[in-house]
Amino acid sequence: MKDLERRVLDAWAEGGAMARGGLQPRTGQIDMARRVADAITRQGCLAVEAGTGIGKTFAYLVPLLLSGQRAVLSTATHVLQAQLAQCDIPAVSRWLGIPVRVAVLKGRSSYVCLHRLEQACQENGGRMRDPALSVQLETVRHWAKGSHQGDFSELDGWDGQLPLAALAGSTSENCLGSVCPRVADCHYFRARRQAMSADWVVVNHHLFFAETVGRTPDDANLLTARSVVVFDEAHHLNDVGTQQLGIVVGARRLRAFAGDLVNQGNRWARGLRPWSHLALSIDQAIRQIDGLAKDVSLAGRRRSRWESGVPKGIYSDAWITAAVALDTALRSAFEGLRGTSTAAPDLGRLLERAHELVLAWRRLAQGSESAEAHEVCWMDWGEEGGNSAGWAIVCAPLESARFFQELMDRAEFDANSWIFTSATLGNDASLSWFTGRLGLLARDGVQTARIPSPFHSGAPMALYVPQHLPLPSEPEHSIALADSVANWAAQLGGRTLVLTTTLRAANRIAHRLRWQIAQGGCDGLDVLDESMHARGRLLERFRASGTAIGEGSDLPTRAAVLVASMGFWEGVDLAGDVLQLLVIDKLPFPPPDDPVMEARSRQLSGKGLDPFVHGLLSEAEQALKQGLGRLIRSADDRGVAVIGDKRLLFRGYGLRLLSSLPPHRQLMDEGEMTAELTALRLTRASTRDQKLS
Numbered sequence: 001m002k003d004l005e006r007r008v009l010d011a012w013a014e015g016g017a018m019a020r021g022g023l024q025p026r027t028g029q030i031d032m033a034r035r036v037a038d039a040i041t042r043q044g045c046l047a048v049e050a051g052t053g054i055g056k057t058f059a060y061l062v063p064l065l066l067s068g069q070r071a072v073l074s075t076a077t078h079v080l081q082a083q084l085a086q087c088d089i090p091a092v093s094r095w096l097g098i099p100v101r102v103a104v105l106k107g108r109s110s111y112v113c114l115h116r117l118e119q120a121c122q123e124n125g126g127r128m129r130d131p132a133l134s135v136q137l138e139t140v141r142h143w144a145k146g147s148h149q150g151d152f153s154e155l156d157g158w159d160g161q162l163p164l165a166a167l168a169g170s171t172s173e174n175c176l177g178s179v180c181p182r183v184a185d186c187h188y189f190r191a192r193r194q195a196m197s198a199d200w201v202v203v204n205h206h207l208f209f210a211e212t213v214g215r216t217p218d219d220a221n222l223l224t225a226r227s228v229v230v231f232d233e234a235h236h237l238n239d240v241g242t243q244q245l246g247i248v249v250g251a252r253r254l255r256a257f258a259g260d261l262v263n264q265g266n267r268w269a270r271g272l273r274p275w276s277h278l279a280l281s282i283d284q285a286i287r288q289i290d291g292l293a294k295d296v297s298l299a300g301r302r303r304s305r306w307e308s309g310v311p312k313g314i315y316s317d318a319w320i321t322a323a324v325a326l327d328t329a330l331r332s333a334f335e336g337l338r339g340t341s342t343a344a345p346d347l348g349r350l351l352e353r354a355h356e357l358v359l360a361w362r363r364l365a366q367g368s369e370s371a372e373a374h375e376v377c378w379m380d381w382g383e384e385g386g387n388s389a390g391w392a393i394v395c396a397p398l399e400s401a402r403f404f405q406e407l408m409d410r411a412e413f414d415a416n417s418w419i420f421t422s423a424t425l426g427n428d429a430s431l432s433w434f435t436g437r438l439g440l441l442a443r444d445g446v447q448t449a450r451i452p453s454p455f456h457s458g459a460p461m462a463l464y465v466p467q468h469l470p471l472p473s474e475p476e477h478s479i480a481l482a483d484s485v486a487n488w489a490a491q492l493g494g495r496t497l498v499l500t501t502t503l504r505a506a507n508r509i510a511h512r513l514r515w516q517i518a519q520g521g522c523d524g525l526d527v528l529d530e531s532m533h534a535r536g537r538l539l540e541r542f543r544a545s546g547t548a549i550g551e552g553s554d555l556p557t558r559a560a561v562l563v564a565s566m567g568f569w570e571g572v573d574l575a576g577d578v579l580q581l582l583v584i585d586k587l588p589f590p591p592p593d594d595p596v597m598e599a600r601s602r603q604l605s606g607k608g609l610d611p612f613v614h615g616l617l618s619e620a621e622q623a624l625k626q627g628l629g630r631l632i633r634s635a636d637d638r639g640v641a642v643i644g645d646k647r648l649l650f651r652g653y654g655l656r657l658l659s660s661l662p663p664h665r666q667l668m669d670e671g672e673m674t675a676e677l678t679a680l681r682l683t684r685a686s687t688r689d690q691k692l693s
Helices: 003-012 027-041 056-067 078-096 114-124 131-146 164-168 187-197 205-212 234-245 251-268 275-293 316-338 345-364 401-409 477-492 503-518 535-545 595-606 611-628 654-660 670-692
Strands: 045-050 071-075 102-104 200-204 228-231 247-250 375-380 392-397 417-422 446-451 461-464 496-499 525-529 559-564 581-584 639-643 664-667
Touching: 003 027, 003 056, 027 045, 027 056, 027 417, 027 446, 045 056, 056 078, 056 228, 056 417, 071 078, 071 205, 078 102, 078 200, 102 187, 114 131, 114 164, 114 251, 131 164, 187 200, 200 205, 205 234, 234 392, 234 401, 234 417, 247 251, 247 345, 251 275, 251 316, 251 345, 251 392, 275 316, 316 345, 345 392, 375 595, 461 670, 477 496, 477 503, 477 525, 477 559, 477 581, 477 670, 503 525, 503 559, 525 535, 535 559, 581 611, 595 611, 611 654, 639 670, 664 670
Parallel strands: 045 417, 045 446, 071 200, 071 228, 102 200, 228 417, 461 639, 461 664, 496 559, 496 581, 525 559, 581 639
Antiparallel strands: 247 392, 375 392
16 A cells, blocks of 8 residues: 555544544545545545545545645635635644645635725726715725735625625736836735645635646746645536636727726727727627627527627628627727836736737637537626626637646646545546546546545435426426425425526526415415526525524524525535425526537537437536435535426437436325325424424
8 A cells, every 4th residue: 555545544544633623534535535535645536536525525635735846726716715724734734744735715706805995996086076986996895904814805894796896896807017116015915926836725715727828848837846635515516627728809808908908098098099988989889799699689688699600580780780880999998008008007007918819819709610520609798698797799719628738738747646536526537527528538548537426325315206296498497496495495494595597597496486475375385586696695584594593593583495596506505404405497408509508519420420429418417416416415414405306207219318316216296295295384383492402
């Protein structure tokens, strides 16, 4: 046995470091830790699917810390970055008695930009003074003076969506870099310096790609002098990678440019150019394309493909007119900046941005005609056609395989051990859903493993597929499902989460549930949905609804049903009896006419593979596993999962989908469903009585 593997086993042995830390040995966790140790020792690549309850974070942190290697740890979100850096890593370091210097690095927009904040405060102090904005700016300014990190997440009440973020933060596009007058005390560059010197740096997937895409060997890079790279929540990597590797020009990016154009132009070259008029021309062109979206029939979807150089559903003449108008507005801005860019670094950076936008727009406005063979272009109209972020044209590679292969083979990088882990990576031994898209299947020495969740022993989940519901394609499906949910939730006393594949379905189900309450059909229930609060606050309210009097709550609470769309299918942890009924409205197949799925289907056909089996069905499998993973989150959890799509029982692919689900007991009819819900409620009441006594 290799030395590192032996030390890992010693850490989990009786009386070892992990036991002294209060952790009970878990067979799956130790198995994964041994595999990670082996990958580090042999300087190889490991992809491991670790089910809920394995404890995958400790399973890779322990061997990594024992190895003494410098590393990059990349995860999906800022929340998970904080969890690693503030909780998990300090705990493992303390238990093992091995110190490690850890730095957290986020993107530029996560840190206050002192230069832009100063400018915003000065601008708002002039004739365009906005009293409400002044209060916000003063709050940020006061906080920034005393902040050591300058991370917006430290600011009370900051939600990242405020218009203030564009004024007080910077991006890769508007950052002045080394010529910024505040570069010496810049929070972002200080965080970068700390990250470069730390033993471990914790990043998110978006930043990882931003730090590695297009870098030259001479660039200071997070992978320099680091031997191990760990990707947690790795199932996001391909989608994040294709976004970061692609080109995007949309309303948000253009409006940010127009806003900086008028602000910086008037600040540094007032009167030399008609800055307000130039910005207005860009805004009018954006609105012209906004208007085209109203003519597009998206049927609840957010993307449209290109047909003969025009987004599907848009008249050719209307698109050409709008595209030319935006091209003209961008060229006018570029010409206006070209003669004034030497007046200040801010204008010089604006000139670079204008040039980049002109070139990108001229390429993207042609759509698929400008795409290379491995790329796909689409028009994104916003979340289901109506998000405030507005439209964007995207041209991106279908897979991240080419990028990852080049990255892992680059001689100037020292990384030689690559660990990929998640709760959902595939349904076969080679984890081909994940490894294929990253090109890992083609590499020598790649090892894969699937470690099942220990929480599913004894089948704590019951599955019910109601056959009385209409097919999902029928218009009355959402209404009929909502009526059934009202009945089930009333029997159970709330504790119900409904996950839908579209925001439209979520809205219809929530509206119908409220109608049922008004009619007295499920009195005593609250209906929570995404229109009410941000995600974090919504989950807080739902957790509170599951707290009965005498269980730590000072106030009586009403039972609740939470109805949410795709953003809640993962990253939601509702352990215990807070959640006992999970309802998924239909099988989460991606739309077959989605431009990305169409391109992937053509790619699969070209390889001689069935696009449905290896494309659409594989996507549905992984999404379904993610969604159902919300229900059983601890060893004591019990609950019912409902999939409101009888195709699962009657179509040929149903058996494959059923076999990919966690172990479960299948309920056959409404009678068995009622009995199961009653048993859950009685068990919960009995447990509560024992606690109170």
